[in-house]
Amino acid sequence: xxxxxxxxxCGAAVAAGAGVPLALGGRExxxxxxxxxxxxxxxxxxxxxxxxxxxxxxxxxxxxxxxxHISVPRALIxxxxxxxxxxxxxxxxxxxPATIVLLRRGGVPASAGVAMCAADQALDSALFAVALPLxxxxxxxxxxxxxxxxxxxxxxxxxxxVAVSIAIAYRFRSVWLTPLRALALRVRxxxxxxxxxxxxxxxxxxxxxxxxxxxxxxxxxxxxxxxxQWIARYAALWLAMIVLGHPLPFGLVFVAQSVALHAxxxxxxxxxxxxxxxxxxAGLSPWAPLVVLxxxxxxxxxxxxxxVLLAGAIAFACDRxxxxxxxxxxxxx
Numbered sequence: 001x002x003x004x005x006x007x008x009x010c011g012a013a014v015a016a017g018a019g020v021p022l023a024l025g026g027r028e029x030x031x032x033x034x035x036x037x038x039x040x041x042x043x044x045x046x047x048x049x050x051x052x053x054x055x056x057x058x059x060x061x062x063x064x065x066x067x068x069h070i071s072v073p074r075a076l077i078x079x080x081x082x083x084x085x086x087x088x089x090x091x092x093x094x095x096x097p098a099t100i101v102l103l104r105r106g107g108v109p110a111s112a113g114v115a116m117c118a119a120d121q122a123l124d125s126a127l128f129a130v131a132l133p134l135x136x137x138x139x140x141x142x143x144x145x146x147x148x149x150x151x152x153x154x155x156x157x158x159x160x161x162v163a164v165s166i167a168i169a170y171r172f173r174s175v176w177l178t179p180l181r182a183l184a185l186r187v188r189x190x191x192x193x194x195x196x197x198x199x200x201x202x203x204x205x206x207x208x209x210x211x212x213x214x215x216x217x218x219x220x221x222x223x224x225x226x227x228x229q230w231i232a233r234y235a236a237l238w239l240a241m242i243v244l245g246h247p248l249p250f251g252l253v254f255v256a257q258s259v260a261l262h263a264x265x266x267x268x269x270x271x272x273x274x275x276x277x278x279x280x281x282a283g284l285s286p287w288a289p290l291v292v293l294x295x296x297x298x299x300x301x302x303x304x305x306x307x308v309l310l311a312g313a314i315a316f317a318c319d320r321x322x323x324x325x326x327x328x329x330x331x332x333x
Contacts, residue, residue, distance in 0.1 A: 033295050040243040044303040047232045047239065052311065054229035055079040058123070059099075061222050062116045063108055065214045066207055074106035077315045084312020087305055090268040096121075102319065111200055115207035123226045129159040131230075132258060135251030233304060234258070237280075240299040246288045256283045271305050 056072075056079035063070045070078075081102055086095030099120075100113035108116070169176070184190050190197060231254075238253040260279035264272025281293050288296075 047236050048303045048307050051232040052079045054225045058225040066112050068108045070106045077319050078102040080311045080315035087271040091265045111203035112207045114204045119211045127226050236303045237300040240296040246292045
């Protein structure tokens with residue numbers, strides 16, 4: 001029953017991903033799509049592909065830092081399939097579990113996969129903490145009210161507050177960890193596997209510590225891969241607006257997508273479909289009419305949502321090969 005509801009929710013999101021932009025733009029939005037050059041469609045698909053390739057590079061570098069070699073096909077399958085899992089599940093909840101499972105099938109231990117996902121999230125958060133204030137200060141365009149620029153520090157402060165809270169919680173872990181451990185041990189499954197769970201957590205902490213240290217060249221390449229991943233992903237709407245004859249500052253489009261999509265994730269709809277489109281249309285409406293925003297949002301959804309789901313389905317299909325259980329057990333040893 002739960003699986004049926006998940007498929008129903010995903011199907012509704014796929015339909016809404018095309019229906020909501022068309023509803024926003026009206027009948028003219030659909031007719032405008034037929035005027036888009038084929039080269040522009042290929043370029044939008046190329047941006048989606050570049051984003052997934054950058055994430056594959058990031059995963060391969062993180063695995064390399066932990067001493068695990070994953071092949072190029074494995075990195076690509078993991079990147080494409082996990083991106084689809086992010087888009088197909090409410091609030092992106094399935095993305096990181098899919099990443100861990102797919103990496104494990106490629107020989108990366110589960111503990112290393114968890115550490116890599118934590119590092120992946122930390123790198124993404126650091127990018128947005130730096131990029132959002134810079135774009136708010138430098139690249140929102142002259143038409144943006146001056147008051148908007150004064151709030152440029154807010155995204156960085158929020159992310160910094162979360163990071164400080166995590167650091168404080170870790171520093172005083174002895175205060176809350178003991179009662180939490182006692183509560184967890186009331187669960188029979190955890191009590192029976194107490195030593196294994198403790199060893200697994202120790203491996204995750206050790207792997208994450210190793211990820212924080214290493215070659216500066218690898219670190220710089222990781223930073224470039226993270227920047228390429230999100231700039232390519234968020235450039236799709238910017239390019240769509242250019243194709244439709246309403247260019248907007250890249251910083252404005254980047255900030256609008258960041259705020260709208262992260263807020264829309266709280267609705268529970270896969271990919272923030274529906275709420276994200278409406279929020280973007282409302283946020284960008286002072287600079288472009290809905291008759292342009294409608295087809296632009298549809299092109300954006302086709303490139304960053306529907307195409308990602310299709311590529312992920314192909315990646316999952318390519319990964320449906322049997323892997324010896326002994327190899328998986330050896331990876332977790």
